Amino acid sequence: ELKVEQNPLFLSMQEGKNYTIYCNYSTTSDRLYWYRQDPGKSLESLFVLLSNGAVKQEGRLMASLDTKARLSTLHITAAVHDLSATYFCAVASRTGGGADGLTFGKGTHLIIQP
Amino acid sequence: DSGVTQTPKHLITATGQRVTLRCSPRSGDLSVYWYQQSLDQGLQFLIHYYNGEERAKGNILERFSAQQFPDLHSELNLSSLELGDSALYFCASSVAGATNEQFFGPGTRLTVL
Numbered sequence: 001e002l003k004v005e006q007n008p009l010f011l012s013m014q015e016g017k018n019y020t021i022y023c024n025y026s027t028t029s030d031r032l033y034w035y036r037q038d039p040g041k042s043l044e045s046l047f048v049l050l051s052n053g054a055v056k057q058e059g060r061l062m063a064s065l066d067t068k069a070r071l072s073t074l075h076i077t078a079a080v081h082d083l084s085a086t087y088f089c090a091v092a093s094r095t096g097g098g099a100d101g102l103t104f105g106k107g108t109h110l111i112i113q114p
Numbered sequence: 115d116s117g118v119t120q121t122p123k124h125l126i127t128a129t130g131q132r133v134t135l136r137c138s139p140r141s142g143d144l145s146v147y148w149y150q151q152s153l154d155q156g157l158q159f160l161i162h163y164y165n166g167e168e169r170a171k172g173n174i175l176e177r178f179s180a181q182q183f184p185d186l187h188s189e190l191n192l193s194s195l196e197l198g199d200s201a202l203y204f205c206a207s208s209v210a211g212a213t214n215e216q217f218f219g220p221g222t223r224l225t226v227l
Contacts, residue, residue, distance in 0.1 A: 031213070031214065033215070041220075042116065042204065042221055044218075048213045048215050088157065090157075099162055100159070100162070100170045100172070101147045101170065102147075107156070
């Protein structure tokens with residue numbers, strides 16, 4: 001059974017600081033996704049990581065994937081208040097021919113304070 | 115706006131009742147996934163339909179069922195509702211391809227009293 005663990009689950013940080021969210025998963029996968037969710041809202045797709053060593057950046061967010069370590073990171077650079085949200089990583093199972101849904105981590109609730 | 119639509123936005127009903135949630139995927143997307151989000155279980159995959167056919171099942175209860183119609187919209191039917199079924203229900207759509215990136219609808223918040 002595929003398991004996805006995120007840490008930390010809760011993070012309070014100051015504007016201007018850097019921090020990293022970690023996502024570990026238990027079985028081999030070649031597709032990893034990061035989503036953002038604002039309170040009471042839907043999930044917004046941030047990054048799709050498809051191969052070992054993949055790195056993607058959008059603004060102050062950068063995501064990377066190490067398939068050998070089964071680890072993805074979401075790095076926040078010089079945080080701003082607008083980045084306050086819950087961030088989820090999700091992994092696609094290799095079984096089921098790619099038809100299975102995503103397995104999500106519990107999410108990291110990020111609060112950025114002035 | 116992801117392009118995925120869901121109705122209704124909110125639904126309040128009583129235990130033992132049956133409800134139907136509706137989802138329209140993005141134009142051109144053949145896959146529809148259903149997910150449940152609750153405080154205790156987190157986000158869980160329920161079921162996947164592709165072009166009208168069921169492709170995969172996740173943690174979907176026997177009281178729940180889904181279908182995808184020829185126009186590609188999908189419905190999730192929840193019956194014999196229990197208090198624990200109260201949750202946010204999302205559908206997501208994707209176009210088959212290398213990324214299989216899923217785009218989520220706004221969700222239906224179900225409250226069972």
